Amino acid sequence: EAQVTQNPRYLITVTGKKLTVTCSQNMNHEYMSWYRQDPGLGLRQIYYSMNVEVTDKGDVPEGYKVSRKEKRNFPLILESPSPNQTSLYFCASSLTGAQYTGELFFGEGSRLTVL
């Protein structure tokens, strides 16, 4: 089944303890991106990647890192999580170039709580 898979789905951690949220897609999409969803603020883009080894900042990149070593994977890294990073995180992917439709395919979301 074509989909975007995020792990973990739920995580409670403590301030300062590094964590990684993985994202993997099996649709051979070039474009991948991360969003955080907070009440009253909607979805805000954290980072995006146009292809392997090409990443760029979105609207709210502070406190996050990403890497794109393989086309299918786009992990989100929180080097030193803080309570203001408690949020619901979504990974999404899409085609680009000649096959571009603009449609983003979303993962199920990862709910992160930082104590």
Add this chain to the structure above:
Amino acid sequence: AQRVTQPEKLLSVFKGAPVELKCNYSYSGSPELFWYVQYSRQRLQLLLRHISRESIKGFTADLNKGETSFHLKKPFAQEEDSAMYYCALNTGNQFYFGTGTSLTVIP
């Protein structure tokens, strides 16, 4: 700067009544606009995009560049339309989402 505005956080309509979810955007270039929907316990998914000018599940949305709006409309709401709706703007590489409107269709 907020690029996509959805003024209604919550919207309730009766079944069979018309529904309009408002979306306004701010972008100096040529906008590419979408409506995404999230049904209960499902993933966020594309509902429709302005370039295709299609009707999906009875919903339509027209891009009005003069008013910088992309309102979502349906003439007769159904209970299954109850969901969270997000308007989104693509500026090339970046997507900007509104804060979302939670639509409830009352039987």
